[in-house]
Amino acid sequence: MNMEQERRKRALAEVCSHFSIISGPISDYRHLLVNDKHKILFNFIPKVSCTTWKTIWRTLNNNTGKLKNVLKYYRRDDARLKSYRKVLFVREPMSRLLSAYMDKLHSWSFIQRIWEKTYGREIADRYRGDKKQKLGKWWNITFTEFIKYITDRGSGIKMNQLNDHWLPQYKLSRPCHVKYDFIGHFENLAVEGPFVLRWLGIDHLVQFPEYKSSKAKQRFVEYYKSISPDLMRKLMDYYHVDYRLFGYSPDDVMSQVLLGV
Template sequence: MGVTPLGRTCHLIVDDKYKILFNFIPKVSCSTWKKVFKLLRKTHSNGHVRYLSTYENDEKKYRLENYRKALFVREPISRTLSLYLHKFNSRDPKRIPIQRAWENMYGKNIVKLYRKGYTTLSSYTEETEPLLNITFSEWIQYITDIGDGIKLSQITDHFLPQHLVSTPCAIQYDFIGHFENLTTEAPYMLKFLGVDNVVAYPHVRESKAVNTLVNEYKQVSFDLINRLQKYYHADYELFGYSFTDTLHSFVAGATDEGE
């Protein structure tokens, strides 16, 4: 929380013509937002997205003080599940290389820590060994066990608490939108930034997030869910989410499924 505004600027997209800073957070439709700002820049420049980290400190300070700053966030437990499904549970064969990469970065440590009697770890290679198939419970246990020992990087920003990526206590955002309300809040943000007549947010497909959450979290112990809530507690407090409401959606979903 003590990070200065100049400390973490690699996630802030800059548009100098419209005086905008947008902070993208991985697993919060960040790829789509990057495309939107790339299209915006194409209307008046070369189309290459530029980040605040590429400016000199005095230029960074000027933009932080004078540009409108926007951010989108996501319900923490939903975001965690999205990361897991994309990186560790490759139901799409095209994503197998992604899963292998993340298993090399984290999976080998996870099985060493949590799978007793695992003997083939030393011979694991991307091409020859079966996938480790890290479970969701193992992933939750791993990130909550390490906790503050995980440092911000271009990889860990996918699952670290969102306040560590966006530093809202240091950067005074003018607009904070919520992923769950993209259909209405994305167009509103573009209007607020004065660019809705230049670019538009793509059509948002109907979400099945609640059903997915219920199905996946049914396999996770309440102790691990509670640990996850504690890990992301600052995100819940800072961004207006309720862990109680999330639990209610689990219960309601489970009840509906049983009827």
């Protein structure tokens, strides 16, 4: 595990040295959680086992409800960024996006109503050709429409609590500014989740729950096989910085889809 961590960090540092896009100023840093007692900073990313990590964090901090101890505003001279151990977990971008769609726009729940109220009308107006179209109980935003909306809007939009579920992960974690000591992969969560708790020395206080396979993983080919090659290329370009930084391969994703088809 230590060798793999060194490999991931070296690869990330090399990419950071070539990407000026990720070297700009930072002010808002609402995804970085702080635990002063154990001297830990943990960056949570939506759809990367986010609910599990938040539960662990609340237990560790003995609080319930809204997350506390968030390093909301980043300062380069904050001593904690140098002395605390810093943890980040990331996920293959296309799988994370599908998970967000299935959970937020295809779950037939109150969560879907919130997302449809926020984005549904705009998406329908953009891609259904009839701005006076009457919609039923559910707006039934398709996966293709969702991808078109994301790639057309681009990543230069201001982060909020809804769009952070699909924004590129580097925008939510700033890995070229924060020198993470542990970079975990969602795909190996069953191993790396418990490991990082032991590594942090807090496994006697909090435990990682039994891992359950992602629904997005099970239905990945089913959803992506209907996406046109041109739209797939646009989506991969949208996430290209994530792919480079975190060691994932868009070619592997395309091979998986094509083999599935």
